[in-house]
Amino acid sequence: NIPAFLSLGVQENHPEPCRNLMKTPLKQAATSHSVLTEIQPDCQPLTTPPKPKEVLPADPWTPTSNLKMLISAASPEIRSREQRRELSDSSREVLQAKHCLQEHLSGDEYEKSQPSRKERSLGLLCHKFLARYPDYPSTAESNYISLDEVAEELNVERRRIYDIVNVLESLHMVSRLAKNTYTWHGRHNLSKTLQALKKVGEENKYMQQIQMIKKREYEHEFEFDGERNEEVARSFGSHEHSEMSFVELPGMEFHAASVNSRKHKSLRVMSQKFVMLFLVSTPQIVSLEVAAKILIGEDQLEDLDKSKFKTKIRRLYDIANVLSSLELIKKVHVTEERGRKPAFKWTGPEVLPNIQDTKLETTPTTCPPPISESITSKEQCSKNLFPSRGKQNFTRHPSLIKLVKSIENDRRKIQSAPTSPVKIIASTDGNLSAVPSKMAQAPAIAKRQLEGQSRKAKEIKMKLSRSALECNLTSPEVVPKPEASQNTAPSQQPALTQPLGACPPSHTPVSPVILPRAHSGVSYAIYLHPSQAHTVTTFSPSFMLQPLPCANVTGIKSINSKVLNKITTEEGDNQRATDDPAKSLTPKERPTIKSETSSQRCLKRSQALPEDKLIKRYRSDKESLDTSLTFLPSGYLIPLTQCTHGNKAGFTDTEKAGICPLQHTTYSSPIAGVIPVKTSELKAVNIPAFHITPLNIMLSPTSIAAAPVLSNSCLNSSDTSSAPNPNSSVLNFTLQHVGLIPAGVQVPANPVLQHVPVSSQPENVLHSSGNMNLQEEKVTKNILQLLDSDGLSGKHSAPPVPKESQEPQAATENFFRTPGGPNTVPSLSASSDGTDRVSQGTLYIPQRKLEVSED
DNA sequence: TGATCCCGCCAACGT
DNA sequence: ACGTTGGCGGGATCA
Numbered sequence: 005n006i007p008a009f010l011s012l013g014v015q016e017n018h019p020e021p022c023r024n025l026m027k028t029p030l031k032q033a034a035t036s037h038s039v040l041t042e043i044q045p046d047c048q049p050l051t052t053p054p055k056p057k058e059v060l061p062a063d064p065w066t067p068t069s070n071l072k073m074l075i076s077a078a079s080p081e082i083r084s085r086e087q088r089r090e091l092s093d094s095s096r097e098v099l100q101a102k103h104c105l106q107e108h109l110s111g112d113e114y115e116k117s118q119p120s121r122k123e124r125s126l127g128l129l130c131h132k133f134l135a136r137y138p139d140y141p142s143t144a145e146s147n148y149i150s151l152d153e154v155a156e157e158l159n160v161e162r163r164r165i166y167d168i169v170n171v172l173e174s175l176h177m178v179s180r181l182a183k184n185t186y187t188w189h190g191r192h193n194l195s196k197t198l199q200a201l202k203k204v205g206e207e208n209k210y211m212q213q214i215q216m217i218k219k220r221e222y223e224h225e226f227e228f229d230g231e232r233n234e235e236v237a238r239s240f241g242s243h244e245h246s247e248m249s250f251v252e253l254p255g256m257e258f259h260a261a262s263v264n265s266r267k268h269k270s271l272r273v274m275s276q277k278f279v280m281l282f283l284v285s286t287p288q289i290v291s292l293e294v295a296a297k298i299l300i301g302e303d304q305l306e307d308l309d310k311s312k313f314k315t316k317i318r319r320l321y322d323i324a325n326v327l328s329s330l331e332l333i334k335k336v337h338v339t340e341e342r343g344r345k346p347a348f349k350w351t352g353p354e355v356l357p358n359i360q361d362t363k364l365e366t367t368p369t370t371c372p373p374p375i376s377e378s379i380t381s382k383e384q385c386s387k388n389l390f391p392s393r394g395k396q397n398f399t400r401h402p403s404l405i406k407l408v409k410s411i412e413n414d415r416r417k418i419q420s421a422p423t424s425p426v427k428i429i430a431s432t433d434g435n436l437s438a439v440p441s442k443m444a445q446a447p448a449i450a451k452r453q454l455e456g457q458s459r460k461a462k463e464i465k466m467k468l469s470r471s472a473l474e475c476n477l478t479s480p481e482v483v484p485k486p487e488a489s490q491n492t493a494p495s496q497q498p499a500l501t502q503p504l505g506a507c508p509p510s511h512t513p514v515s516p517v518i519l520p521r522a523h524s525g526v527s528y529a530i531y532l533h534p535s536q537a538h539t540v541t542t543f544s545p546s547f548m549l550q551p552l553p554c555a556n557v558t559g560i561k562s563i564n565s566k567v568l569n570k571i572t573t574e575e576g577d578n579q580r581a582t583d584d585p586a587k588s589l590t591p592k593e594r595p596t597i598k599s600e601t602s603s604q605r606c607l608k609r610s611q612a613l614p615e616d617k618l619i620k621r622y623r624s625d626k627e628s629l630d631t632s633l634t635f636l637p638s639g640y641l642i643p644l645t646q647c648t649h650g651n652k653a654g655f656t657d658t659e660k661a662g663i664c665p666l667q668h669t670t671y672s673s674p675i676a677g678v679i680p681v682k683t684s685e686l687k688a689v690n691i692p693a694f695h696i697t698p699l700n701i702m703l704s705p706t707s708i709a710a711a712p713v714l715s716n717s718c719l720n721s722s723d724t725s726s727a728p729n730p731n732s733s734v735l736n737f738t739l740q741h742v743g744l745i746p747a748g749v750q751v752p753a754n755p756v757l758q759h760v761p762v763s764s765q766p767e768n769v770l771h772s773s774g775n776m777n778l779q780e781e782k783v784t785k786n787i788l789q790l791l792d793s794d795g796l797s798g799k800h801s802a803p804p805v806p807k808e809s810q811e812p813q814a815a816t817e818n819f820f821r822t823p824g825g826p827n828t829v830p831s832l833s834a835s836s837d838g839t840d841r842v843s844q845g846t847l848y849i850p851q852r853k854l855e856v857s858e859d
Numbered sequence: 860t861g862a863t864c865c866c867g868c869c870a871a872c873g874t
Numbered sequence: 875a876c877g878t879t880g881g882c883g884g885g886a887t888c889a
Contacts, residue, residue, distance in 0.1 A: 121887050124865065151878090163867070166880055183873080183878065271880075292862095315883060321864055346862070 124160075126322055130168050130329035132158050137188045147188035149178060167271065171326040174250070174275035197251075198283060198355040204251050205280030210298065214285055217297050251276050274299055274316075275323045282333065288350035291338055292320050324348055 122128070133154065141147045151169070155162040169186055172178040176193040178186045205211075250273050277299055281290045296316040300309075327333045332352035337344045 121863090121865065126864075161867075162878085163880075164865085166878095170880075311883075315881090317862095318864065318883075319881090321862090325864080 125325065126164065126167060127325040127329050129158060129160055129164055130326045133165070133168050134329055137190060139191045141188055141190045141192070147190075148181065149186040149188050151184045151186065167322055168326055170271040171275040171323050172330075174272040175279070175330070175332075177330075195353060195355070198279070198353065199357070200251055201276055201280045202283035202355045204276075205284040208280070210277075210280055211284045211286075213298050213301070214281065214290075214294055217294050217301070271319060271323065274319055275327070278320060278323055279327070279332070282348070282350035282352075283355050289336060289338060289347050290350075291345045291347035292317055292324075293345055295320055 136154070136157075137147070137149070138145075149169070151162055151165050155165045158165070169178055173180065173186075176197045177190060178188050181187045250270070278290070278295055281295055281298065282288045296313055299320075300312055300316050324333060324335070327348070328335065330352075332350065333348040334351045336347050336349045338347045339345075
């Protein structure tokens with residue numbers, strides 16, 4: 005609402021800082037305390053008169069609002085954490101203010117000559133650092149970052165700046181432009197980066213690794229052990245991913261040899277891996293210990309060199325501090341029998357599959373109107389990649405990109421960068437290509453429109469560059485949906501491709517294809533077979549409902565399957581997100597939200613902040629029911645993200661949240677990604693969510709479920725062409741899904757994951773159907789049933805999902821066929837032949853009670 | 860104490 | 875040879 009004018013005002017306020025970074029006078033004035041001062045003008049003048057400087061151009065907040073925020077932040081109750089989330093843009097300021105206040109409150113003399121260690125912390129430093137740049141820099145401003153300058157202004161040694169910059173680099177929030185100079189990209193690339201990281205994480209089987217580590221832990225604890233550990237370790241090591249290195253976004257790769265040389269172990273890589281862990285694990289909580297082990301383990305599995313471990317932990321703290329400042333994670337503690345372990349919880353945007361990838365944009369023609377019109381988050385991300393520093397007046401047009409490049413080159417030369425800035429290359433890249441900055445000044449809306457218009461050109465560009473990227477990102481395609489999906493008989497589809505026959509043969513990497521349904525407004529997601537084995541992603545992340553049983557979070561220790569994990573998050577103060585859906589969005593984005601229907605909002609909310617909100621909900625439920633072991637059997641709806649339908653307004657959300665706005669209230673069960681649910685039905689619907697991994701399928705955490713286990717052969721067979729026919733289990737599964745059959749059990753095919761994913765993740769519960777016991781019983785039954793039947797699984801859903809009867813089936817089918825890329829091949833080949841999936845022995849690893857608490 | 864993690868030495872690189 | 879990067883781990887702080 006405030007958008008245009010506010011932002012303008014803001015810009016006016018601090019144009020200087022942003023601009024002439026190279027040699028700004030600010031230095032002195034702003035020096036050491038600049039950040040604090042600015043941030044908390046109201047707090048009290050520790051330092052100098054508050055400066056509006058830090059206000060981000062994009063930041064819609066008015067000084068007043070900031071004040072409010074500060075005040076609220078000051079409240080003792082409100083601790084540092086999620087507030088930021090909602091106040092995304094201003095979060096930093098709030099945080100700082102908070103810190104400030106807290107400090108003040110706690111210690112009278114907050115200002116000591118020698119700042120306490122805390123005050124010198126990397127986290128605070130990072131806040132200061134971030135405060136200097138807008139989350140979403142406009143192309144018009146100069147986004148240079150001079151390390152020297154920053155170091156000076158922030159009053160720290162440059163070494164520290166490197167620490168920050170390195171992790172920011174890992175997220176592509178900055179990129180090295182030249183020696184001593186970086187370019188600030190802000191969060192424009194964030195969602196894309198996260199998607200990429202998630203994908204890589206999946207490819208690396210981090211989830212399994214996590215499980216393995218936990219399992220090992222567990223075994224050790226009980227002396228179970230012995231060989232099994234070794235075995236596990238071995239299998240683990242066997243498929244060792246050859247040391248993955250820095251994940252680059254197309255167009256932003258490192259070119260510096262020096263950088264490359266250290267690429268593998270750098271803080272950057274570590275940071276990326278760390279992030280990946282969050283993205284692939286279900287409760288998105290990762291303990292330092294596990295993270296360290298995995299990061300170390302990648303090379304050497306078994307020798308837990310103590311010092312090495314220690315060093316790793318140290319580094320992880322460094323990274324975590326920065327990520328925390330970015331509000332991507334927050335510190336929590338997981339408590340288990342063993343004790344409290346430091347861990348971090350992902351609080352960043354949910355990373356959905358890149359449903360609307362470049363391809364979509366590239367093929368506007370094929371897409372229905374709505375689709376073509378939508379602006380994907382990616383697009384947004386790509387904007388501003390081409391910041392015109394210094395030359396802000398230069399109007400960029402796609403056709404002028406080259407010119408820009410040359411300019412960039414010149415600039416580089418001038419800078420005498422050791423390495424060439426890659427940025428330009430990025431411009432070439434479709435995804436990252438910048439949009440003409442011409443609109444930078446225009447009102448947001450106008451801007452969007454313009455962008456939309458210019459999209460075509462961009463798309464073309466992207467297309468060209470696309471091939472290069474191909475390997476990294478999955479690009480889902482949107483295809484006009486062929487009416488009701490004629491479910492191809494369960495028989496079997498020849499190739500895994502085009503399950504529904506409706507889909508055009510796509511060569512796209514396997515990703516869900518969204519078929520917009522004009523009539524019903526319901527969309528279907530279909531997985532296409534990836535033509536490129538290499539592209540890897542077997543399924544779209546969006547469908548990955550990660551369910552990993554709680555095991556993910558902490559070690560899986562208790563053997564008693566009955567024990568459900570209990571995750572408690574102390575977030576008494578975080579409710580805001582829950583209260584106001586809009587809060588989770590950037591102020592900037594709020595206006596957009598308005599247009600949404602309330603129901604949409606709900607959905608969005610759940611989607612966007614599933615964890616916190618749900619947790620909260622969970623808690624309340626818990627309280628009211630007084631059920632400590634609540635196990636809400638309901639699944640959560642997973643919106644079929646189809647940004648395409650949405651109106652432009654919705655995009656913004658995406659941008660920040662990294663989530664596709666679900667426009668159109670189309671939600672589908674993650675299961676097959678095919679069950680269409682209308683928003684209106686939402687409340688009544690309880691769709692079980694699953695998580696599909698190449699190795700297994702799990703139900704959503706919330707649901708007690710039985711995940712159908714696909715034989716590995718099925719899923720991972722390197723043989724892409726042969727798709728196993730759905731078997732009876734499929735049917736079973738379908739039935740369950742439809743609600744005919746009660747909750748199911750998961751029969752793990754994966755050795756590593758041999759446990760029933762009983763998930764207790766409260767967070768995902770949208771609706772709690774009161775009766776747990778019933779559910780449990782059912783589950784049990786199912787389990788038994790499944791076990792003896794065939795490893796099939798069912799899933800449960802409390803209230804049957806209203807949907808067309810046939811669809812489920814089709815969906816199911818697709819679902820099964822889907823995962824098939826060679827790359828998908830599970831590392832654990834032991835059970836790959838699928839014959840023994842059930843027989844393999846299902847080890848139920850009950851989760852131990854787990855408590856997650858904030859500090 | 861154990862959890863954090865600041866600090867800055869010094870090696871690897873680039874120029 | 876000198877400046878930039880940034881791995882690394884001692885040991886100070888914090889809780």
